Amino acid sequence: MxxxxxxxxxxxxxxxxxxxxxxxLADSHSYVYCATEMANAHNVIIRGLNAIIQQAPYVRDSNDPRYKAQDVKDLLFYVDAWTKMVNHHHAVEESFMFPDLKKFSGNPSLMDEAQHQHELFHDGLERLLAYCSTTKPEEYRWEGSGGMKEIIDSFSKHLTDHLYAEIDEFLNMKDLDDVGLRKTWDRAEDVAKQTGNIGMLYDVFPCVLGCADNTFEGGNAFPPLPWILPYLIKYWFAARNGAWRFNPSDWWGRPQPLAFIPK
Ligand SMILES: [Fe+2]
Structure with a gap:
């Protein structure tokens, strides 16, 4: 909760x-740690998706006399950042984590199902990225044919089904070597950090921090980032960017009311 x-x-x-x-699960084997960290990361993605679905209907488009172009620009930036965050997560899995898990486990078909599931939502995410980067604020629509809701609806079930199923895959890894599995996880985490770039401090990281919830189910310390980062994001990288009004939590993972929901 x-x-x-x-x-x-x-x-x-x-x-x-x-x-x-x-x-x-009261089990010290690293499959519990991996499944937990993956669940934390997936919940960040799900909260971001939910925050978009909950708030976008209340951002007025140019048909509405109370339309504000800046609100639409900020929404498009936010959805773009969320999509980049999802893509980065899956790119690290496909390029490094899954191949490393196959090698370590000696099972060449391990994670094949997860990889197949990635294909089911990949095109929808690409369409969403294209929509965010090419749509002028006055052209933006949530509802209707060609609107943003239609694009999100085309892949959101595939994406969330995958996010749930991948946790079960990790929960089934209890027969793998405890220490070896943990090392594989830590290597993937290093790769995720190394493949990050400075540009991500302006879009992906503010989205990760603002979609975390450190109160969830009694509390957690996710994401595992340096303590200084929320301060740097707040006072520098995310400063003066209205897109972050769409975040469901503050920079320290504390849930906050959704800004665009009617009072
Ligand atoms: Fe994942």
Missing amino acids: TTKPSSAPWADTPFKLIPTPSKR
Whole structure:
């Protein structure tokens, strides 16, 4: 459960969050650690998706006399950042984590199903990226043919089904070597950090921090980033960017009311 900031809808719906494996399994084997860290990362993605779905309908388009171009620009930037965050997560998995897991386990078909699931939502994410980068604020629409909702609806079920299923894959790794599995995980985490670039401090990292929830199910310390980062993001990289109004949490993972939901 999230410590919700109010009784208004929040980013824990419509797509449900993933229960934290370590809160349910009393097993020191590293498969629990890996499944938990992956669930934390996937919940960041799900909260971001939910925050978009909950708030975008209330951002007025140019048909509305109360239309504000800046709100639409900020929404497009936010959705673009969320999509880049999802792509980065899956790129690290496909380029490094899955091949490394196959090699370590000696099972060449391990994670094949997850890889196949990636293909089911890949094109939808690309369409969403293209929409965000090419749509002028006055052309933006949420509803209707060619609108942003239609694009998100085309892949959101495939994406979330995958995010749930991948946790089960890790929960099935209890027969693998405990230490070896943990090393594989740590190597993938290093790769995720190394493949990050300075540009991501302006889009992906503010999205990760603002979609975390450190109150979830009694609390967690996710994402595993230096303590200084939220300060740098708040006062420098994310400063003066209205897109972050769409984040469901503050820079320290504390849930906040969704800004665009009617009071
Ligand atoms: Fe994943």
